[in-house]
Amino acid sequence: MDKGWGLALDCDPHISFNKPSSAPVLDxxxxxxxxxxxxxxxxxxxxxxxxxxxxxxxxPSAADDNRVVVGEVDFFSDSKNIAVSDNRNDDDESxxxxxxxxxxxxxxxxxxxxxxxxxxxxxxxxxNTGSDQSTVDDGVSSDVDDKRSKSELAQLQxxxxxxxxxxxxxxxxxxxxxxxxxxxxxxxxALMQQQQQQQQQQQxxxxxxxxxxxxxQVKPEEKKHEVVPRQFLDLGPSAETDEMSHSSxxxxxxxxxxxxxxxxxSVKNSANQENSSFRDGKRIGREESPDSGSQxxxxxxxxxxxxxxxxxxxxxxxxxxxKARVSVRARSEAPMITDGCQWRKYGQKMAKxxxxxxxxxxxxxxxxxxxxxxxxxxxxxxxxxxxxYEGSHNHPLPPAAVAMASxxxxxxxxxxxxxxxxxDGLMNPNLLARAILPCSSSMATISASAPFPTVxxxxxxxxxxxxxxxxxxxxxxxxxxxxxxxxxxxxPQLPQVFGQALYNQSKFSGLQLSQEMGSSQxxxxxxxxxxxxxxxxxLVDTVNAATxxxxxxxxxxxxxxxxxxxxxxGANGNATTSNNNGNITNNTSNRN
DNA sequence: CGGCTTTGACCAGCGC
DNA sequence: GCGCTGGTCAAAGCCG
Numbered sequence: 090m091d092k093g094w095g096l097a098l099d100c101d102p103h104i105s106f107n108k109p110s111s112a113p114v115l116d117x118x119x120x121x122x123x124x125x126x127x128x129x130x131x132x133x134x135x136x137x138x139x140x141x142x143x144x145x146x147x148x149p150s151a152a153d154d155n156r157v158v159v160g161e162v163d164f165f166s167d168s169k170n171i172a173v174s175d176n177r178n179d180d181d182e183s184x185x186x187x188x189x190x191x192x193x194x195x196x197x198x199x200x201x202x203x204x205x206x207x208x209x210x211x212x213x214x215x216x217n218t219g220s221d222q223s224t225v226d227d228g229v230s231s232d233v234d235d236k237r238s239k240s241e242l243a244q245l246q247x248x249x250x251x252x253x254x255x256x257x258x259x260x261x262x263x264x265x266x267x268x269x270x271x272x273x274x275x276x277x278x279a280l281m282q283q284q285q286q287q288q289q290q291q292q293x294x295x296x297x298x299x300x301x302x303x304x305x306q307v308k309p310e311e312k313k314h315e316v317v318p319r320q321f322l323d324l325g326p327s328a329e330t331d332e333m334s335h336s337s338x339x340x341x342x343x344x345x346x347x348x349x350x351x352x353x354x355s356v357k358n359s360a361n362q363e364n365s366s367f368r369d370g371k372r373i374g375r376e377e378s379p380d381s382g383s384q385x386x387x388x389x390x391x392x393x394x395x396x397x398x399x400x401x402x403x404x405x406x407x408x409x410x411x412k413a414r415v416s417v418r419a420r421s422e423a424p425m426i427t428d429g430c431q432w433r434k435y436g437q438k439m440a441k442x443x444x445x446x447x448x449x450x451x452x453x454x455x456x457x458x459x460x461x462x463x464x465x466x467x468x469x470x471x472x473x474x475x476x477x478y479e480g481s482h483n484h485p486l487p488p489a490a491v492a493m494a495s496x497x498x499x500x501x502x503x504x505x506x507x508x509x510x511x512x513d514g515l516m517n518p519n520l521l522a523r524a525i526l527p528c529s530s531s532m533a534t535i536s537a538s539a540p541f542p543t544v545x546x547x548x549x550x551x552x553x554x555x556x557x558x559x560x561x562x563x564x565x566x567x568x569x570x571x572x573x574x575x576x577x578x579x580x581p582q583l584p585q586v587f588g589q590a591l592y593n594q595s596k597f598s599g600l601q602l603s604q605e606m607g608s609s610q611x612x613x614x615x616x617x618x619x620x621x622x623x624x625x626x627x628l629v630d631t632v633n634a635a636t637x638x639x640x641x642x643x644x645x646x647x648x649x650x651x652x653x654x655x656x657x658x659g660a661n662g663n664a665t666t667s668n669n670n671g672n673i674t675n676n677t678s679n680r681n
Numbered sequence: 682c683g684g685c686t687t688t689g690a691c692c693a694g695c696g697c
Numbered sequence: 698g699c700g701c702t703g704g705t706c707a708a709a710g711c712c713g
Contacts, residue, residue: 434686436705449704
C-alpha cells in the first residue's frame with residue numbers, strides 16, 4: 090500500500106528531500122527570505138507574531154489558516170497542492186499540514202501523480218477521523234480498515250503536529266536571526282557614524298565626505314534603514330564625480346570607477362556596453378575590453394589609465410575601491426558551483442602555490458556583461474571549491490543567478506561603502522564583516538589586506554576548524570553555516586552541521602549584541618536567549634529537518650549566499666536586489 | 682556551423 | 698632592470 094509513504098516521510102524528512110529539483114528549493118528559500126524582507130516597516134518584530142501563531146495552533150481561525158498555508162507551502166514546496174485537499178475538514182491547520190506533507194513526498198519520492206491520489210484518500214479519512222468519530226461509513230470498508238486508517242491518521246496527525254511545532258521553531262530561529270541582524274546593523278551604523286565623525290574631524294579638507302557625514306548623522310533607528318542605503322547611493326556618485334572630474338577624457342577611465350559602478354554607474358556601463366561592438370563575431374580587440382570589463386578583472390589596464398598621480402583621489406583609496414570581490418568557499422566535487430549564470434571559460438592559469446589550476450570565466454548571459462569569476466580548488470583541501478566573483482551583471486537574471494549576483498553585489502557594495510566612507514580607504518574589517526553578513530557573520534571573512542577587498546563566504550568549515558585555515562589578516566567570527574560537500578555528502582550530514590551552526594550563530598549574535606551594545610535597542614531580543622537552553626536539542630533537529638531539504642540541493646551554495654545577501658540587501662534599502670533591478674532599469678532607460 | 686574549451690603567448694604590475 | 702605572477706587574449710581544436 091502506498092499509504093506507508095506518508096508516515097515514512099514524516100518520520101524522516103531528510104529522505105524525502107534527497108532529490109529535490111533545485112528550483113523549488115531555491116524558490117522556497119527565497120520565499121522565506123521574502124517573508125523576512127517584506128515587512129520592512131515591521132522589520133524589528135516580524136516573526137514573533139508569526140511564531141506565536143504556531144503555539145496556538147489549537148485554535149483554527151481563518152487568519153491562522155492563511156498564515157499556515159503560506160508558511161508551510163513556502164518552505165517545502167512551490168505548488169498549489171491545496172487544491173488537492175478537497176476534504177471539507179474543519180481543522181484548517183491539519184489541512185494545511187497535510188498539504189505540506191504531500192509536497193515533501195512529491196519531492197522525495199518519484200510519485201508525483203499517484204501520491205496525490207493516495208493523499209486524497211488519506212485526507213478524507215483524516216478529515217473524518219480528525220473531526221470526530223462520525224465516520225462516513227459506506228458499508229463497503231470493513232472495521233479493520235477503519236481502525237487501521239484511524240491509527241494511521243492519528244499517527245499522521247501526531248507527526249503533523251510535530252512538524253508544525255518544528256516549523257514554529259524554525260520561524261523562531263528566523264525571527265531571532267532577523268532581530269539580531271537588525272540590531273547588528275544598527276550597531277554598525279552607529280559605529281560607522283562614530284568613525285566617520287572622527288575622521289571628519291581629523292580631516293577637515295574632505296569636501297564631499299561632508300555631505301556623506303551629514304547624511305549619516307541623522308538619527309538612531311529609522312536612520313538605520315535609510316542611512317546605509319543612502320551611503321551606498323551617495324558613495325557611488327561621489328566616486329564617479331571624482332572620476333569624471335579627474336578624467337573626463339574617455340569612457341575607459343570610468344571603468345576605473347570601482348564598484349561604485351555596481352551601485353550607481355550602471356548607466357555608464359550600459360552606455361559603454363552599448364557602444365562596445367561585441368557583435369562582430371568577436372570582441373574588437375582589447376580596446377573594448379575595458380568597457381566590458383569596467384568592473385571586472387581589468388584592473389591592470391584600469392590602473393594604467395588611472396595611474397597618473399595627478400588624481401585627487403588618494404591612491405590607496407582607489408586601490409581599495411578598484412576591485413571588490415566576493416569569494417565563496419564550498420565543498421563540491423563539481424568543477425564549479427551552479428550559480429544560475431552562464432559562464433564561458435576564457436583562461437586557465439597555474440596559480441602559485443596551488444597545484445590546481447585556476448580557471449577564469451566570463452558571464453555570457455548577456456553581451457558585454459562585465460561579471461567574471463575565478464574558480465580554483467583549495468590547495469589545502471581540494472574538495473573545497475573557491476569561486477571568486479567580481480563585477481555586477483547588467484542584464485536580467487534568473488532567480489538562481491540573482492542569488493549569487495545579489496551576494497556579490499551586496500558584498501562588493503559594502504566593501505566599497507566601507508572604503509569610501511573611511512578616510513584611509515579601508516574600513517574596519519570587523520564592521521564590514523558584520524555589515525555584510527550580520528546574520529551569518531561567521532561565514533563572512535573580509536580581507537582588507539589584499540589590493541582589492543575580498544569578502545569570503547566560507548561554507549565549508551565547522552566552527553571549530555574554521556579558525557585554522559584563516560590567515561591572521563582575515564576576520565574570523567565563530568560561526569559557520571557549512572553545508573558540507575554539497576555534491577558528495579549525504580543529506581543527513583548536512584543539517585547537523587548547519588543546524589548547529591545556525592544555532593550557534595543565533596547564540597553568538599545574541600551574545601555579541603549583549604556585550605557590545607547592551608543598549609536598550611536590544612531588549613526585545615532577550616527572547617532568543619530564553620529559548621536557547623530549553624530548545625537547543627529540538628532546535629537542532631528542527632533546523633536539521635529544514636536544512637536537509639535546502640542543503641540537498643547542489644545549488645545550496647548560491648541559495649545560501651543569496652539568502653544572506655538578500656537579507657543584506659533588504660536591510661540596506663534593497664541595495665542589492667533593487668540594485669540589480671536598478672541597473673537594468675537604468676540601462677533600459679539610458680538606451681532610450 | 683556556432684559555441685565552448687584548451688592552451689600557449691602576451692601584457693602589465695610588483696617586488697627584489 | 699629583471700623575473701615572477703596574475704590576468705587576458707586568441708588561435709586551434711572539440712563537440713553537439
